[in-house]
Amino acid sequence: MDNQQLYTTYLQNRGCSKSTIDSYHHFCEHFIRWAENKHMEIEYITYSELLDYIASRKGKVTQKTIQGCMIAITHYFEALVQTEVIDQNPARYLDIKAPNNRKLYAILSRQQLDNLYHNFDINASRKTKPTAKASAIRNKITVGLMAFQGLDSTALSQLRVQDVDVLGGKITVKSSRTHAGRNLALQAVQIIELDRYINQTRQELQYHFKQEDSDQLLVTGYAHFNQSLRRLPKRLRKQEPQLQSLRHIRASVITHWLRQYNLREVQYMAGHRKILSTELYQRNDIEGLQADIDRFHPMNRKEEE
DSSP, X not given: OOHHHHHHHXXXXXXXXXXXXXXXXXXXXXXHHHHHHTTOOGGGOOHHHHHHHHHHHBTTBOHHHHHHHHXXXXXXXXXXXXXXXXXXXXXXXXXXXXXXXXXXXXXXXXXXXXXXXXXXXXXXXXXXXXTHHHHXXXXXXXXXXXXXXXXXXXXXXXXXXGGEETTTTEEEEOOOSSSOOEEEEOOHHHHHHHHHIIIIXXXXXXXXXXXXXXXXXXXXXXXXXXXXXXXXXXXXXXXXXXXXXXXXXXXXXXHHHHHHSOHHHHHHHHTOSSXXXXXXXXXXXXXXXXXXXXXXXXXXXXXXX
């Protein structure tokens, strides 16, 4: 079996679609032709030579294309490592700035994520308003949907009561302009509180905010849902000082999913339309990849010595 066949098998085992596999092969074939023209053997490519390849592409293609290319090449070498063709992956520590300058996070542990929900004190809110406790309960429900289902503010704002299947233990997230639809399992600890919220707390909020006809799941008194989240990060940081933002929660959840499920499954769960969006979250996995954010990794210096 040649290297290209090994690569195909590796990608198939990761759950990649045929179109993704074809795209990755296209990227790798360009890289291999470049290496051959430079009289380089693929099995002995170094980190420094990969940087030379990146430099040769800059100005000719977009940064997004370079990002996709290097992800494909990283997987290519990983396939060769797993089949013992080579000993180590020279692309493992490449740092190519992601499209839209996606921020890298030191992910929160699964326990830290769980604690954001379990330790959320619904009695700690200011009691200056009659809706204080009901709003705190709604916020706890919101935190649970972030910490367990990885929902972002857009998905949260679009949830409707009918999207929650308490008996079936799942929630439906409808497709939007930026995300694909999906059905996600609810955690057991969420189900009872969601049922109580829908049948009691939510009705209180509807009454006070004069939204009796609204079918929105997370009822607020604001014109825009995001306004209800403004104070939430500050409050959550009192529980978990390492929390950087609400996006940090989603990034952590998706990174944990990547450790448990294959790439295609995580793409579905995260609502990503493109597999590349999911792969970018692999860069958040600090275990073994801490140096990924260091452009001048010691690996490069050792190869140049």
